[in-house]
Amino acid sequence: MNASTTTCQILIVGGGAAGIATAASLLARDATLQITLVDPADTHYYQPGWTMVGAGIFTPQSTARSMASLIPKGVQWIKAAVATFEPQHNALTLGDGRVLGYQQLVVCPGLKLDWSAIDGLVETLGANGVTSNYRYDLAPYTWKLVQNLKQGRALFTQPPMPIKCAGAPQKAMYLSCDHWLKSGRLAQIDTQFYNAGGVLFGVADYVPALMKYVERYAIDLRFSHRLVAVDGPGKRATFIRTQADGSSETVEQSFEMLHVVPPQIAPDFIRSSPLADAAGWVDVDPATLKHRQFANVHGLGDVTNTSNAKTAAAARKQAPVVANNVLVALGRRGESAVYDGYGSCPLTVENGRIVLAEFTYGGKVAPSFPRWLLEGRQPTRLAWWLKARVLPALYWHGMLKGREWLAKPKKADTRHG
Template identity: 55%
Template sequence: MSNQHLGQIISGDIVVIGGGTAGIAFVASLLKREPGLNITVIEPSAQHYYQPAWTLVGGGAYELKSTVRPMSVVMPRRAHWLQAAVSHINPESRLLTLDDGRHVSYQNLIVCPGLRLAWEKIEGLQAAIGQYGVTSNYSYQHAAYTWQLVNGLRGGKAIFTQPAIPIKCAGAPQKALYLSCDHWLRQGVLKNLDVEFNLAGAALFGVATFVPPLMKYIEKYRARLAFNSTLVKVDGPSQTAWFSVKGAADEVTLQAKKFDFLHVVPPQVSPDFIRQSLLANAEGWCEVDPHSLQHVRYSEVFALGDVCSTSNAKTAAAVRKQVVVVAENLLALRKQQPFLLKYDGYGSCPLTVEKGKVILAEFGYAGKLLPTFPLDPTVARRLAWYLKASFLPWFYWNGMLKGREWLTRVSKVD
C-alpha cells in the first residue's frame, strides 16, 4: 500500500467496478445515451481478454493473440480509468477503498468485477497446470497448451472436468471435450483413447431440451460420463487425479484416476471484496433483483455480469442484454422515473460439438428457450459455427465494446 495515496478521497459520480466485458460494454452504451456523464472505471488489469474464444484456441481453431488487447485501447475515451483494485466496499457511506490506500466516493455504483477462478481449491493443481498433461481453457496462459496436448495425443486416458456451478459458461467444459474428440476422431486415434467427463452435477446440461442432441455427440465420441464427481486433487508427476464422488445414498468416496491428459475447470467464486461486503447474499454474490438488476438493499447500486446473484448463465451474451437494462434503469433512477426494461435471464451457449458445427443454446430464466433465429435450436449448424468463430469475436471488439447494441431486444416492464 502506498503512503503517498493513503487517505486520499476521489469524488466520483457514476463509478464502475471492473473493466471486463460487462464494465466496458456498459460504459460505452451509457455514454452513447448521455455523452456528458461523469464515469469512473476502476480496473487493475492492463489487458482486456475475449475469453469466449479460448475454447476455440484449445481446439486449434483460433489464434491466442487475437483474444487480447490493451485495456487502454478498449476503455471508452470519455471515461476516467483508475488502474487499481477495490479492496473494500462500504455501501452505507457510499465509499470504496482501493488497494493503494485511496478512497472513491460515488453517487451510483455499478458492480461488475466478474468472478474469481479459485485454482487453489483443487489441491496440487497450481503446481501441476501447464505441464504433465494438465491444462485448462479457462486460462489465457494455458489454452494454447490444451491444443498442443490434444494435437500430440495418440492414445491413453483423457479426463475432462466440470466443477459445481455457478461457473462462467457452463457449456465450456464440455466444449473442450467435443473439440478434442472431434480432432482425435479425424486423426484416427480416438479408438486408442479412453475419454471420460467428470461432472460435479447430475446432468450433462442444465436445460433439458439440449441434453438429447448433446448425448448423440457423447455417444459418437465414446465418452463416458461420471456424474456427481468433483476433482479435488491433482498430482502432476504421477499423472493422477482424485475425485470426490457422491453415491446414490449421498455417501462420498474418494477415487483416484490415472490420466495422460487432464482438462481442468477450476471452482469459481465471487471476489473477496464483494463476498465480504454488505452487497453480498449468503453465497457471496452481489444481490440484485433478477429483473431490474438493481441491488435489493441499496437502490443506488446496480450489478451486471458474472458477479450477479441472478440465476442466468454467466456468459458474454447475457451481458449483452444486461447492459441495456442497467443503462436504461440507471438513467431512469437518476431522473426519478420508473424502470421501463427488465432482464429475462437471457444467456447463450454456443456448444461447439465439432469443428465447423455448433448447437446454439439460447435460454432464459427457468430454462425458457429464447432463440434469436427461427431455426430448430437443437440442431448443430455450420451457420452457428461461423457466428461463434468469426462474427461474434469481430462484433465483440468492434460493436459491443463500442456501445453498439445489436441483437439486444429486451423485455419491457409489464
C-alpha cells in the same frame, strides 16, 4: 467520507465484458455523463474465444487487447484494485487507500477462478498433461496436448455450479475428440467426463443433440464426481463421488491428459463486502439488476447471484438494462428496464458445427433466429460461422462500443413471466 474523497457521478467496478459494455451503453444514451471505471488489469480478454484457442482454431493473440484501447472515450480509468465497499456512505476504498465516492455504483468485477481449491493443481498446471481453457496462457497447451496424444486416457472435469459458461468443460472435450476422430486416433483414446453435477447440460432441450456426440466419441460420462486433487508427476486425479443416498467415496483415475475447470467463487473483496449475499455473490434483483439493499448500486456479469448462465452473451443483454436503470436512478429516464435471464452457450460439438443453446430464466429456450434459419437444438454450420466469425466482431465492435445489436432492453411494462 473524508475531505480527500473524490466523488464520481457513475462509478463502474470492473473493466471486463460487463463493465466496458455498460460504460459504452451509458454514453450512447447520454454523452454528458461523468463515468469512472476502476480495474487494475492492463489487458482485456475475449474469454469466449479460449475454447477455440484450445482447439487450434483461434490464435491466443486474437483474444487479447489492451484495456486502454477499449475503455470508451470520455471515461476516466483508474488503474487500481478495490479493497472495500462502504455502500451506506456511498463510497469505496482502493487498494492504495484512496477513497472514491459515487452517486451510482455499478459492480461487475467478474468472478474468481479458485485453482487452489484443488490440491496439487496450481503446481502442475501447464505441465504433466494438465491444462485448462479457462486461462489465456494455458489454452495453447490444451491444443498441444490434443495434437500430441496418440493413446491413453483423457479426462475432462466440470466443477459444481455456478461457473462461467457451463458448456465450456464439454466444449473442450468435443473438439478434442473431433480432432482425434479425424486423425484416426479416437479408438486408442479413452475419454472420460467427470461432472460434479447430475446432468450433461442444465437445459434439457439441448441434451439429445449432445448425447449423439457423446456416443459418436464413445465418451464415458461420470456424474456426481468432483475433482479434489491432482498428482501431476504421478498422472493421477482424485475425485469425490457423491452417492444417491448422500454418502460419498473417493475415486482415483490415472490420465495422460487432464483438462480441468476450477471451482468458481466471487472475488474476495466482494465476498467480504456488504454487497454480498450469504454465498458471496452480489445480491441483485434478477429483473432490474438493482441491489436488493442499496438503491444506488447495480450489479451485472459473472459476479451477481442471478440464476442466468454466466456468459458474455448474458452481459451483452444485461448492460443496456443497467445503463437504462442507472439513468432512471439519476432522473434522466422515466421507465425501468428488465433483464429476462437470457444467456447463450454455443456448444462446439465438432470443428464446423455448433449446438447453439439460448435460454432465459428457468431454462426456457429463447432462440434469436427463426427455426427455418437456425435450429439451435441441432448441430449446424451456421451456428459455427456465428461463433467463429460473427460473435467476436459483435463483441469488439458492437457490445464494447455501445451498439446494442440484438440487445435492446425491455421496459418493465413488457415483462413476461
